[in-house]
Amino acid sequence: MGIIVQKYGGTSVADALRVRNVAERILYTQNKGHQMVIVVSAPAGKTDELLALAKGVAKNPCAREVDMLLATGEQISIALLAMAIDDLGGKAISLTAAQVGIKTDGAFQKAKITEISSKRIKEELAKGQVVIVAGFQGVDEKNNITTLGRGGSDTSAVALAAALQADVCEIYTDVDGVYTADPRLVPNAKKHDEISYDEMLEMASLGAKVLHLRAVELAKKYNVPIRVRSSFNENPGTVVKGGENLEQGRIVVGVAHNNKISKVTIARVADKPGVAALIFTKLAAAEVNVDMIVQSASKEGLADISFTVSKDDALKAEEVATSMMGELSAGLVERDDNKAKISIVGTGMLTNPGVAAKMFESLAENGINIEMISTSDISISTVISCELVEKAVQTLHAVFGLDK
């Protein structure tokens, strides 16, 4: 049988008992005849603890040294997990990214993997070892330690699975799989057995937090099947793989929501060519990521321009907009931090007209006002008031038959 890559998050290795549970789970699968490559995150809380140490010694810790510091978190996890497997009678070896040869570019704290050597891992697998690799980290061409950004361990796991041509990449997390909606909002949400890369990508980018976006992109690129499972039970989870509309007849596969959205409006701007370009060029220069944009119909040569940003970027976006008021002869800049984005996702939309109409209609019938709309090939998103999120998600979940 082939290689299985398993990734365990920080909560799965948060204490000694959990580390031993993970060790048992790994040996159980290995005993079925698989070659096991394990990717582990830092123990839950460790990364924040290390960042606090950094903030203690320097107001603005330099990026290279932050990566040097953060990489110790995963190194602790891999060593402990290898010890636990050894203690249970198994054979295991831990490897840092440098020891494996996980090469990245030199962008500290948000490095991208450029190359993975499979040599050392394959040597160790051939000896019957469970190979435990530090996630989240890499080395650049000068052998400096880099990190891949938050959630980077998912990306490490998928990249390793691709490099090793693994049968599957199993991502262990604290939920059972990918659901039709967040089960905390929709108690009768259903778990998918399978979902396509594209649908998962839309779900992830629209706010569903089960899988890291970059990991799914990478899985799609190299056609690596991902199985999302809980590390606290034996349920089979959800498989993310190629192909469209895997579950026949289903037009919409999920309702995603993101309630950390702010809306900024620049009111009564002269409606002439180049105004929008000017605004969004300045926002981009300030590294503000703009999501949705709406320009109101012109009235007496004046228009309102609204856009949404992540709540984290809201203050900066407001500052940029305010600084341009003179230049734009704008009347007012308003910021509203109580917005949410509700989206429906499904490859079936491509061939089923009328989905958008059904969405807007059902929201309206339930008294939910839509402030902005955007669409992609396989998703439709709306901006609504934050306090209506739960009602909106439940409404759409029922209307599109996701509870069936």
Added chain:
Amino acid sequence: MGIIVQKYGGTSVADALRVRNVAERILYTQNKGHQMVIVVSAPAGKTDELLALAKGVAKNPCAREVDMLLATGEQISIALLAMAIDDLGGKAISLTAAQVGIKTDGAFQKAKITEISSKRIKEELAKGQVVIVAGFQGVDEKNNITTLGRGGSDTSAVALAAALQADVCEIYTDVDGVYTADPRLVPNAKKHDEISYDEMLEMASLGAKVLHLRAVELAKKYNVPIRVRSSFNENPGTVVKGGENLEQGRIVVGVAHNNKISKVTIARVADKPGVAALIFTKLAAAEVNVDMIVQSASKEGLADISFTVSKDDALKAEEVATSMMGELSAGLVERDDNKAKISIVGTGMLTNPGVAAKMFESLAENGINIEMISTSDISISTVISCELVEKAVQTLHAVFGLDK
């Protein structure tokens, strides 16, 4: 000006404030025109904390993974120190042993350095960087992370100083330098300005804890001058360097003591050839390090054999001795954990007869019973009762004029 290697111990980097103090001290010396290479230990307490984690997941954690785990302690220190220097306006880069190229043999937890590459360090020095290297660690030929054993950071620093042909290796610790005796026992103990490698070696091996033994051996081998200083003041400390009897006319340079000694006696053993060999071969096989040995004069064909071991090995030594009682027809095995070793050290002894007599006489005059004696070219050691240590050290310190 040339390269200075400085080593800071765990207490010097135990918290953010101390890390910043060390950073200032380094920049102060760099500003005088030196190229700075810094070796740091793990923050005080970190190594024990990591070992406790290991004990949590495995009864007997495997050595390779313990080294993988422990190496994170120094990696945390180097990153924090580099950040602090950067924050103070300096230029610094941290490097793990793997990044430097500190090669060791494959003996996990007690690895020996076999080779150091100076390439990366010299490149960074040429850019004006303070180069901060993780002490205590290395990599074996298969690129596994190794550690050098307790106190190994001193060894790392001296080895780097040798490889870089540094002007001096400064070891920062919590004492002012090398004293004629432990100042906690002898309030008028004097700090040496200079001491020879051989004298320092004897002092270190006989219980003075200022410098790690292996570090001094290495310094002697490569003729690297060591300066022992406090990281909490500006005092010049003690220089350890080549040459005998550096301080003219001084026969004895120090009184060392070690009160973690146990004495084991095997009583009434048949006094025939091969008995001692049998005993000490078995002890060696059990990895018990025997220090001093005394065999009493034979009486009716029976003799008592006593030996000393470190208190840590005492139980094991007693077990080995007890297991041999039948074979030796021994009458009794006794263990006494309340022993201490008091030693005087000085290269001057080589050419000054009568030193031993003076030592024994003065101890006897003060009612201190000598139970065992051993000598080397430049030291004389005696075993006495633990409760008499302070009196003995003070007596010898005065008798040999060390307070003058």
